[in-house]
Amino acid sequence: MTTANAQFQPGSLVTAxxxxxxxxxxxSADTLYLRPLGAAEEDxxxxxxxxERxxxxxxxFPWPTIAQAGNHAASRLLRDALQLKLRSGAGPFRSFGNIAVEPRAYQLVPLLMALKQEIVRLLIADDVGIGKTIEAALIVRELLDRGEIRRLAVLCPxxxxxxxxxxxxxxxxxxTAIVRTSSAPRLERGLPAGQSIFDAYPxxxxxxxxxxxxxxxxxFQRACPECVIVDEAHTxxxxxxxxxxxxxxxxxLVETPDRHLILLTATPHSGDEDAFFNLLGLLKPEFRALKDLPQESRTALREDLARHFVQRRRPDIEEWQDNTIFPERLTAEITYTLTGAWxxxxxxxxxxxxxxxxxxxxxxxRQQRMRWWAALALLRCVSSSPAAAVNALRTRLGQLDDASAVAEHDLDAIERLANERVMDGADDSLSTDDLEPAxxxxxxxxxxxxxxxxxKLSGPSNDPKLxxxxxxxxxxxxxxFQPVVFCRYIATAHYLAEHLRIAFKDATVQAVTGxxxxxxxxxxxxxxxDAESRILVATDCLSEGINLQNLFTAVVHYDLSWNPTRHEQREGRVDRFGQKAREVRCALLYGEDNPVDGAVLHVILRKAENIRKELGVLVPLPDDQGKLTQALLNAVLLRTGGIGGRTRQMSLDFGEPAETxxxxxxxxRDKAARNRTLFAQRKLKPAEVLPEWQKSLAVLGGEDDVERFVRQAAAKLGVPLEPWRSHYKFHLPHCPSTIRERLEGEGFAGSLKIDFHQPPAPGxxxxxRTHPLVACLADYLLERTLDGRGADPSDADGLARAGALxxxxxxxxxxxLLLRLRHQLTITRRAESRLLLCEEMVTYGLEGADDPIPLDETKARSLLDAxxxxxxxxxxxxxHVQHALDSLPRWTPLLEELAHARARQLLDDHRRVREASDATGSYRVVPNLPVDVMGVFVLIPA
Known part of the structure; x- marks a missing residue:
């Protein structure tokens, strides 16, 4: 921008x-990008x-006037509207004004780790349900808002x-645009020759x-964005x-040295040493050497890895001063016996x-394997439900053929299909096929x-498991409690839903399958x-992908999974970040005298649980592509005798496969214990993170601030919120037409059920703070206040820019004084400079009349709530108001010094959270003067 247009620097005010x-x-010198004063970014x-004519x-910016004086409630509403409209916040994190989630302090650790890297290469391996998606997206949003990236690709199953x-x-x-086989042709349609989807869609x-x-x-490698997230990276x-x-x-992708890469997995080490160290090698090639280095030579690489690898278990979160993040998980085992006709x-x-x-x-x-798979399918399905058993018995497995020349790929195809439908898959690729096997x-x-x-066994009178x-x-x-019942097969899910609807007429029962x-x-x-009482019956198509913590508080494993990781995934759909209930119940249902359940329970599931309790982490099933599980079940299948009752079933004698x-x-277990020691890292402590988080909340406002503002704004507009169960109804048709039309353009109409806390109430x-409803209310009120009409008696919708009490x-x-500060933040990195606009609302208190003493901001802020x-x-x-307005000219030096002090603080914040000790780059912060005086409020001792 030229010197002639220096007055048009970012952050300055213009009239046009x-x-x-x-x-x-x-x-630039000829082109101005402008946002209307008091309006939203999209305007x-x-x-x-x-x-221009x-x-x-x-x-x-004009100072307040006597005509804009109003009551105290209208002054607080002004503060909240200005604060919640901030998008380019001046806190240490640029992105917090643009997110619709209030992250926990522990979720900021990966963000701070990423900001201390010149090029982000990070492996986030937190437990299921801790919030890896939020942690990765926070990093991306921050990089976007700092202008360090412009495009993103998420690679996921x-x-x-x-x-x-x-x-x-x-x-x-x-x-985002989803790119897969079904959508890619539509996205490519109409693109110029030579242009990739990834060029056209950022x-x-x-x-x-x-x-x-x-x-x-x-x-993809040619057109790949400069930032990539990889979910389920262990696959x-x-x-x-x-x-x-x-x-x-x-x-x-990682061969491009300046590409940011964020890898996510809950199971970084599934027992395959080569796979694990290859995963680490994606962060830095030299990390692969950790596999073969002797213990005494690993220190330097381990220290380096600790800057790129974060892994927390549930107990690790307890030190973050928040005992309400996760519920208590209560587990139980419930049993049935194979009695009567069943x-x-x-x-x-x-x-x-x-x-x-x-x-x-x-x-x-080929014939041997088909018979073996058929036998195993029968046992699995008859253990699940009569409906699954009938489907399995009716469905033919291929065509038996005694001809000697059988195509080998036919056998391979049968093996793959049968393995997918009968077994549960490996830890890095759990099966989601819920169709009954032939x-x-x-x-x-x-x-x-x-x-x-x-x-003939359908129904609870004949089916003891049901x-x-x-x-x-x-x-x-x-x-x-609101339960989710997980089962293995589609037929079982529909069978359960049918009979549960009969048994629970007051509950809504829904089956969801593949x-x-x-x-x-x-x-x-x-x-x-919308249901007061609900039961969800689901196959494992829901054990990944859809979070259920908003609606459900209990899990029942109706069918045992043959892989313990699947059980953790099922329970993790409900017991995860955002679950409001303080207690989640999980139950394991199995047959006391079912030999298949017995083998899986004792040799696989309980062993995994014992190791998890000992080490604090779930160790994946050490199965060589399912061969050990197949051998175990083969031993069960070939044991002589019928159902031997509880004593026989509870025996751990399953022969050589069980010993193997x-x-x-x-x-x-030993490998997992060694790896926990090897990759123990210097964790960021709460004392290093919590101050940054609390500072950001104070600048931008949290969930409680949003609720207070919307309730008071709605009441001021004559559309008070209607309490509804645990949340509210907002009647949009009764709003002023400006608000109604804008929200209708966003897809909202009629009476809205709203909640101000995450997760929201069902329905x-x-x-x-970034929801269109908040933006519309704030824009409407501010526009009617800042365009000169003010809060006079003829404009009931205006806010008070002045007052006394x-x-x-x-x-x-x-x-x-309610002040709006604007700063120009210049970031220079890798010979490239970026100019960013930062805004913040500051509550500034002056005690005394003639020679006032500045107050601490926390104290000043609390005074507006008096x-x-x-x-x-x-x-x-x-x-009283006029006396304060007359004093503003002689207080101007104090306000300018405040602006410079806040600029210095902003500079310190950005340096502290972004620059690594060896990073190159520089920051410069310049305040835009004069300071905007948004409100003047006088407090008189009673």
Whole structure:
């Protein structure tokens, strides 16, 4: 910008087109980017100076007048409106004015770690439910608002794309396009030749399965944004063809030295040493050497890794002075026995399954494996429900063929499909296929009899497992809990929902399975929010991707997963950051005399739980691509005898496979213990983070400030909030037309159910400081106040820019000034300078009349909340206000010194949180003068 236009520097005020504007960064000598004074960021416009009919002139902000005096409530409303409209805040974090979430202090640790790196390379490996998505998005939003990045790509498994899109839009105001096989052609349509999706759309959420192919990978690496988040990063190491492609993709991305990379995973180490150290190598190639270095040579690399790797467990959060972050998780085991017709059916199926495997001996490999999978599918389905058993018995598994020339890929295809539907997958790729596996390998009257027997067992009178579930749900519903029942198969989910609707006529029961698309699942879950009492029956399609903590407080594992990580994921949907309930209940349901449940429970699940209690972390199942679990179940399948009752089932004698798994568990436990020691890091302590967080809250306002403002603003406009259950209703049709039309343009109409705290009440909209409702109310009130009309009797919608009151909180006459400060922040890094505009509201107190003494800001701020003890006659009020207004010229040096002091403080804040000891770059902060005096309020001792 030229010297001639120095008065148009960012942050300065100008008059153009009959109103006042604030000059924004990116302005040049001929072109001004302007935001109307008191309006929102989206109202910004561009003015080309040579085309303006009237010259653009510097402007000064007018001081309050006697005509703008009003009552004390209107003055507090002015402060709240100005504070909540701040977007380019002057605190140490640039992004906090642009987010719709109030992060906990512990969630700032990854942000502070990232800001101490020149190029962000970070692995966030916090436990399930702690808030890795929020932590990563905070980093990205901060980099965007500092002007350090302009584009972002999130790489994630396909079933998480919608969740990422929703979180980034709703909480961080980052609109993204989803890129995967179904959406890419639509996004590419109309693009100029040679332009990539990633050039045209600055913010994308990309399916890893879509982008990993060689052709697409090369295009992505060419056009990849300068910042990338990788979710479920442990699935991108190089074991197996799919993971090899993902690993090559990320390996290519990190070869660009100035690309920011944030890796997220709850299971960084799944037992595969090579995979783990390859993951670390994405942060820095030299970290791979930690695998083979002797203990005494690792110190320097470990110290370096601690700056790039953060991993917290639930107990680690306790030191952050907030005991209400996570609920207490109470676990229980509930059992049933295989009695009556159900017990006879299970024994018949078990006997048939064993015979099926035995008859396969001597046949070809393909026939043997098909019979083995069919037997295992039968046991899994009959353990789940009669409906799943019937489906498995009716569905044929391939075509048995005695011909010697059988295509090998046919066997491979059968193995993959059967493994996906019968087993639960590896820890880095848990199965979400909830269709019942095929189990029919022959046409026989015996199978038809089994089907007929299973069909007769429907309902709690014949199904002891269902009856036990109903009894348990009666207990927890009576205690006020809202349960999610997880099962393995689609047929079981619908079977349970049908009978639970009969048993619980006063509750709303919904089944959600893989038959629904991701958006349909989300809609089905949200629809339960209006129910007073609700039961969700879900397959594992919901154990990842949709957070359930807003609506549910209990989890029931109706079907045991054969992988302990799945159980943690299920419970983590409910027991996670944002759960309002102080207690979450989890129950494990199994058959006391079910041999399959017994093997899984004792050899897999309980062993994992014991290690988790000992080490504090969940150690993944040490299974070699499912081979150990298959061997264990094979041993169960071939054990002689029927259902032997509780004594036999509780026996731990499962032969050699159990011993092999025990050895593998011990090895996994020892590795996890060593890694905890090896990668112990210098954690940021609460004392280093909490002051920054508290300072940001004071500058911008939190959830309580938002609630107070909206309630008071709505009441002032004659549309008071209507209490509704645990939240409110806001009746938009009764609002002034300006507010109504703008909110309708944002997609809001009619009566809105709103909540001011996260997570919101079921069915309510979370109203945060950046929500359109807050912006509309603040804009409307400020525009009617700052355009000169003021808060006179003829304008009931205006706010008070001046006032006086009698109070007992002061001992001498005290004046409180509401000030708006604007600063130009110049950041120079890597030979590039960026000019940013910072704004803040400051409450400035002066004690005394003739020679006033400045007050501490905290004290001054509290004075605006003082309550008047008695009415002050308007004439006396005006006399006190006029005396303060007459004093403003001689107080100007004090205000300018305050502006310079705040600029120095802002400079210190930014240096402290952003610059690493070896980072290059510089900061410069210049205050825009004169200071804007927004309000003048006089407090007189009562």
């Amino acid at each position: 087109r009959g109103r006042e504007w604030i000059v924004l960064p990116s302005s 910004a416009t561009v003015i080309h100076l040579p085309l 009237q010259p653009v002139r510097p402007a000064t 396909p079933h998480l794309c919608e969740q990422w899109q929703r979180e980034l839009k709703e909480r961080f105001h980052i609109p 913010f994308t959420v990309v399916s890893l399965d879509y982008i990993k192919s060689d052709r697409r990978r090369d295009e 991108c190491t190089h074991s197996g063809q799919s993971r090899q492609q993902r690993y090559q993709l990320l390996k290519g 017990g006879r059916l299970f024994s018949d199926v078990l006997e048939y399954a064993r015979e099926l495997v035995e008859r396969g001996e001597g046949l070809g490999v 189990a029919r390998t022959e046409d026989a009257e015996r199978l038809d009899r089994l089907i007929a027997a299973a069909e 009856a036990r579930l109903i009894a348990h749900l009666q207990d927890i519903l009576r205690d006020g 038959q629904l698309t991701a958006s349909e699942r989300e809609a089905a879950v949200e629809a339960l929010g 798994l025990e050895t593998a568990w011990s090895s996994a 309510a909209i979370f109203v945060h 009698f109070t007992d909180v002061v001992a001498t006459r005290t004046t409180v 309550q008047p003890l008695r009415n002050m006659p308007p004439a006396l009020r005006d006399r």
